[in-house]
Amino acid sequence: MSTSRSASDPAPTPGSSLTAARRADELARTVGGAPVDLLVVGLGATGAGVALDAAARGLSVAAVDAHDLAFGTSRWSSKLIHGGLRYLASAQLDVAHESAVERGVLMERTAPHLVHAQPFVLPLTPLVSRGQAALAQAGFHAGDLLRLAARTSRATLPAPRRLSTVETRTLAPALRSAGLRGGLLSFDGRLTDDARLVTAIARTAAARGARVLTRVRALELTGHGAHVRDELTGEEGEIRARAVINASGVWAGGLVEGIRIRPSRGTHLVLRAEHLGAVPAGMHIPVPGETNRFVLVLPQGDGRVYVGLTDEPVDGGIPDVPEAPDSDIGFLLDVLNSALDVPVHRDDVVGAFAGLRPLLDTAPAGSGGTKTADISRRHAVHTSADGVITVVGGKLTTYRRMAQDAVDAAVATHGLDAGPSPTASLPLIGAAPPRVLATVQAPPRLVRRYGTEAAAIHALSTQDPRLGAPVLEGHPVTQAELTWAVRHEGALDEADLLDRRTRIGLVPEDRAQAVPAAREALGESVGSG
16 A cells, blocks of 8 residues: 555555544553564554554554654754765774665655755864865765765765855854864765654554554563553553554663663754844854764754754663753854854844764773764664563664664564565655645645645645644744644644654743643644544
8 A cells, every 4th residue: 555645646645644532442442452463562653653554564563652653863963864984993893784775765765855955064174184174075985985875866866075165154154253264075875854754654654554652652572562640631441452662762771681782862052043143054063172073953944953962871861852951052152153144142142952862882891981983883683581572772763773673573583474575675654755745735844744644634724724824923833834734643732742753842931822722733733433
């Protein structure tokens, strides 16, 4: 069954709508019911990817998460789909090639509506020596060879090149002109929104028959199921399964013995775009005193700009929602201001967010380990003594390959009747070739977020002009998008709407203003879908 639809069809893909009613029905059939082939714990990118991979192979699947889709690490990324350049620098050639291949899969086959080429300017300021510039330029050309090896077309990702000073200032007007020697232009993949990617994966899995169950906490895992609790009612019960995959990210070690996670914190700032002026391209700002580390300036197209990111080890317990410490904010501002004409002050930071990367700690116990920046981003699949499969490590870009490897392990370990993974060529909900997306009857911003389904959201706005109004002044999200999220994307409360289906909540002031609109969408959509 194809997951994309013609541009003229305003209906959602059959079977893909996630609603409160569907959740209640499938939860009742799953807890205490007949065993499913596979139980997945965790509904971030990897867990949702596992659910899709297994369902696409014809397996019966239940996927649970204690919170919501993309509640953890998968909504706190830089929204970049990396081609593996940073891994070349550390001689992780296999990881670099895998990243480049998976970037191409997303950009050209499975999610061309959500992933696009992002231009980046690396300004050659007085803080960047000529030797460093030559090294960076060689790295970008090596990255282009990775693109070629991954068979991603030049039309998808343009070639890197040197920029004159005038070209550099045109693409990055906020840069300080004094001493600027031009810049280096490169391209990488950029997600419209990481949480939207997870929503698309989960809905595609649901269209294939997977039971996607949010607010269901796994209290205890075995090789043949889990003891779970419905976080909405407090009721507990058993889900039986022929195989179990633990894809709970930074929380994976709390469910299965023998898994040691060394979380790394990545912090981003949120700025209003007007503080930087026009931002036609992203920027790589070199960290002074380091040869291969950059702070990224990432325009979002919604009046906001993200600035990140850090790579700091995290000790102690794992919070549900990490906080961005003042030390990280100060570091990012210092690096940013080393290159800007007009400095950005602490008061200009309207929001900040931090995510925890679930890095697999392979250092000997008690050794103190290595810096998290030096830990490999290669993922690992581990099978416990009682048969629970845990997939951990990796990164957002390679979620599909991580899912495939985890399902392969479950099939082999538990003798499940399933063929090879088809997901490298399986379009996600809303996906279509660029020529088809260009014909969708909806504003371009909606097409970049919803693909072919943008026509349906736009139709809501035209049928009821009230739904076409922005949720708050200065931000493009409309009431129709909130309504759609409740009717089709499994949003159950205000946080689902404001913090994940949209990213309004990244700015606390904006979030507070949008709460009435979220409540209105939840109220008027009860029983819909």
